[in-house]
Each structure stands twice: as C-alpha cells, then as structure tokens.
Amino acid sequence: MWRRQAQNHLRTGRASTVLAATPLRSRVTVLFSTRNRGGALAPVLDRFSLLKAPAGGWKLVVVDNGSSDNTCSLLEGYRDRLPLTIVTEPRPGKNRALNTALPQLEGDLVVLTDDDVLPQPDWLVQLCRAADEHPEASLFGGCVLPHWSQPRPAWLVESAVPFSVLFAQQCREAGACSYEAIFGPNMAVRASVFAAGFRFSEAVGPDETRRMYAMGGETEFLRRLDAAGYKGHFVPDAVVGHIIRPEQLDEQWILHRGYRYGIGEGRHYASRPMRLRARVLFYGVASRAVRLMPPSPLRLKIRYKASTLTGIMAGLRNQTALVPAPARTRRIHLQQQGHANGPHDSGLHATTPQGARRMAP
Template sequence: MSGPRMTVVFATRDRATLLPRVLDRFAELQSPPGGWSLVVVDNGSRDRTVEVLRSYTDRLPLTALSCPQPGKNRALNAALQHLQGDLAVFTDDDVLPEPDWLVRLRAAADSHPEADLFGGTVLPDWPQPKPDWLCERAVEFSVLYAQQRRPSGACGFADIFGPNMAVRSAIFAAGTRFAEHVGPDDTNPLYAMGSETELLRRLEGAGHRGWFEASACVRHIIRPEQMEERWILNRAFRYGVGEGRHYAGRRSVGLLVRRLVYGIAARGSALLPPSPRRLRIRYRDRWLAGVAAGRPAARASPPSG
C-alpha cells in the first residue's frame, strides 16, 4: 500500500564519534507506506562529521546539507526547502529510534487528520547506572533529558518534545519557520532552551492541534558528562533563560524574593554531600537566575558552581 512520503530532519555539529551509532539505527528503520527520506544539516562541524555523513549515502535515503552559521534553528530552517511529502519529522543527532518509529508516526498522521502536530515517546539511554542523588524527585528528567512518557491521545504543545516531533509539511510551505533567537548556538554556551517549544506554542496559538502517539518511540543518548551536577545546573540556567524570554511580557510576582531565598539555600546546600534535596535546591536557584536573565534588558550571568 502506497501513501505520501515523509521526511526526517535533524541538525548536527561535531558528532563524528556518535553519528555512526545513530545512523546505523536509522538504517534499520522499517519504511512507512510511501517511503521516507532523511535530511541532515551539518551546522559548521570542525571534526569528521561531513565525512561520516557521506559514508552513509549508500545505506540511507540521505541528503546532507551545510549551514556553517551557528544555530540549530538556522540549520533546521535551511532544511525546510528540501522536505518531501506531507509530513516533516524532526529529531536530534543523539537519538536511537525504534525500528517501527516512522511506521507508527505515519499511521498516527493518517488516522488523525484533525491534528497537524505529533509527538511520541522519548526514553533516556543511560551510559551507566544513575547515582542516587540524580532522580526525578529532585529534577524533571523531561527538562534534563527530554524524557516523555504518556498515553496516546490529543495533546498540547507542551507534550511534544524535540527528539520526537512531526509537523505537517503544509505548515512550512505556508511560510512558518523556526525562531533563530532560541535553541542551541555555539556562539553562546548559555543559550536559551525551548526552540521546538517556541514553534509549537506559536502553532497551537494559530489553531493547530496535536496528537501524541505513545507507540512511536525513540531513545535519547545520555552522555556521561550530562549526569554531572555542573552540567545539570548549566542546563537549569538555560532552561530558565528560555522561560524568561517566552514569558517576558508577564510579571513574576515574588521573583526577586524567591531568587534571594533560593540563593541563600543553594549556597548552604553546596557545602553538603550530593543528595536529591541538594540538587533540587541548587537546580531551582539556577533556574530562577535564568528566568531573570532571560527577561528584556537583563544580562545573562554565568551559572555558579
């Protein structure tokens, strides 16, 4: 049975070591009805990423593009003119999809014509056992590692995460683009997170509806350094910056007071051994600092610790 084609898109930068593992998994994907294509945008890599991509052109329906100007969303926008078919599937360069991933997304899009935005399950792929202090009682793994688990059904923009996201191509054909002032950017290590969220929030506001397909599953590779407290606190700050920008027009009652209280608590907890409570306090402190820094006229300061 044939059907409309779909295109998978992701941006990459300096991932020559990791990409073979990712692309090997893509080569094992079951082809959905109508087939699929893959567009990968190299975002100014300084390693052998381009060579790795070229080595897979005989194993994958792969088009490799170049966008040397830093910025993940700039790279994704460069890919939009190369979309084929009616469904654009976005993911990351550190994702391992299940073999039936595209088949499941295709079935969801065909079964729910009322929806234009689609999401699926995202599970962490841990490199080693987690320490006791790194747990979901302390921090949201959805923020840290893009973990997302929920039942299938109608959903809002907040239920769809970047590693497993699909949008009907007609939306981009009508002129919609990713906002280039948010998202990963090599020129700013403390960039504002939330690039996919910003797009999806905008589309939902324009009346587009979402559907979550739990059976469409990918695993998100977690690097060892992403299990260290310093990385977690930096991510908390970037997440806060993104929230501050998204809600810049609103007044946060008591933000200054909360920053003061958590700042004092964070300095005290830093003297204690690692624990879920210590991580929760220090994470909240850096998130609040990011929210303040992301507001208009605010200057982002580097995270402590």
C-alpha cells in the same frame, strides 16, 4: 502503563502493538541538525538504517552545522545505506540549520529529531499511521526514553529535578494533546505548516556562539503553531531512546541546563513579579548553603531551582534583545520528486489545516 509498554518496546526493538493492515498515505522526511558529533553519530545512523519504511518511502535530511571534525565524511559514508541528503550550514545555530534545510523537504509529514536518538524500527510507521488516522491534527509527539550510557548516580532522581527538562523524557497515553506534550527529539509536523510559511526562531535553541543560550526552540515554534490553531496528537507507540552522555550526569551540566531552560521561560513572562524576586533571593541563599553538603537529591533540588529561577530573571532582562521569529515568511515550494526508497506519493499542499485559523498571505 504506556511508559512500561514503551520501555519494553525500546528494549526489544519490537512494536508494542499490531499494526492494522491499512495503506499509509504519508510520505515522510526526517530532519535533524548535527555539529562536531563525528565520534558519536555512527550508532544513531546505524539505527536509522534499520527503520521500516512507511508506504510511500522516506527521506533523511541531515544538516552539518559547521562541523570541524569528521562529521561530514562520516555522513558521506552512509549514503549507500540511507535515503540521505546532506545539507551544509556553516553558521552556528540549530534552528538556523533547520531553516536552511526546509527547501529539501519532500512529502506531507516532516519528522524532527536530534542527533543523539535511537529510534525503534517502526518509529516512522507509527507516526505516519497516526497522521493518516487523525487528519484533524498537524502536530505529533512520541515517547522519548532516556538511554543511559553509564549508571545514573544515586543523587540524580526525578523527585529532585524534572527529567523532562534535563533529558527530554516524555511518555503519555495516546490521544489529543497540547503542544507542551510534544518534545524535540520525537516530533512530527505536517509539511503544510512549513509550506504556509512557519519557520524556527533563530534567537533560541542550541548555538555555539552563545554559551548560555535560551533553551526551548521547539517549544517556541510549537507555541506559535498552537496560537495559530494547529492541533496536537500524542503517539506513544512511536518510541525513541535519547542517549544520555556521561557529561550530562555531572551536577554542573545539570545546573547550566536549568539556567538555559529558565532563560527560555523568562522570555514569556509579562513582568517581573515580586513573588519571583523573593523566590530568586530565597533559593540563592539556600543554594549557597547546601553547596557544603555532599551530593544528594536535596542539594540537587535546591541548586537546580536556584539556577532555573536565575535563568528566568535573565530571560526577563533580555526580552528586548531577543528578536522573535516571524509568524510566517514567504511560501516555499517543497521538493516532490521520488527517491530510491519509495515511489512518489507526495500529496503536499500549502493549505491551512482543519481547525487552524487562516492567515493572510
């Protein structure tokens, strides 16, 4: 039911519930990184310009991660339409770019997203409302629904491959959730988490210097927060569409995605169990056999499984080469000055959230 409501929300651009007339205390920063997306970023920024401002206002921080196209000039053109701060990080790597931008954060809630989302107008209002109503939680996730740029091929079905991995599709009921239910295109974190010293691992996530990088940058970050005791809450009325580009409907792209996902998962295996080795061998043989078949859900399922398992083995082999992010670094002071989109109402404190284990400085 909640997925149907979210899809209707995405189609109509209207809120799927009536907001209570209660004041929101949250002041929010939206943060994402982009690289060489000048040809596709305008529709995303146009949708951001339609967002309803939560009480206390909001700020958008975009990191230009070493673009060589017109991304920078395109961003500059939106300064008069958005409460926009542009940060430059020339060194490739999404997580490195996000870490560079952390000193620009304002307020008590940080919304993390991607450069290919189409948020609904009440997106920030819904996230801020949830943050105000659930002080026990520090991590928030919302619905992510695929926005197809062209018709999906008949062989690409959810019974063959997980759309949650391929396209970050996610929707579930409202309420407390594990960190695994929170996906990168639509997640929010209380600013106190960053003020306490947590950072993104620069060893995982998109990085143009590594063709087959390990996926799972947000998951790795959230896993550490979960281990520290931070709690999650899901907000199905906070909805974004996730643009699916034509190349993402190509079988080879899907197989590479499965391999990168496997690398990220393999980093967390304690050993190389014999059963895993046997599955890699079995699906490797099966994948070579079905390559002669025309495209079909069965062919995709077998080849995707083989790619994912091969990636897991690669992640296991590379465990010693990958340096995990530190649990925390020195505390930072986040900006608290006001801006044109709302009065100053920060309330930011670098304190340990309710339910989290206090960590030594």
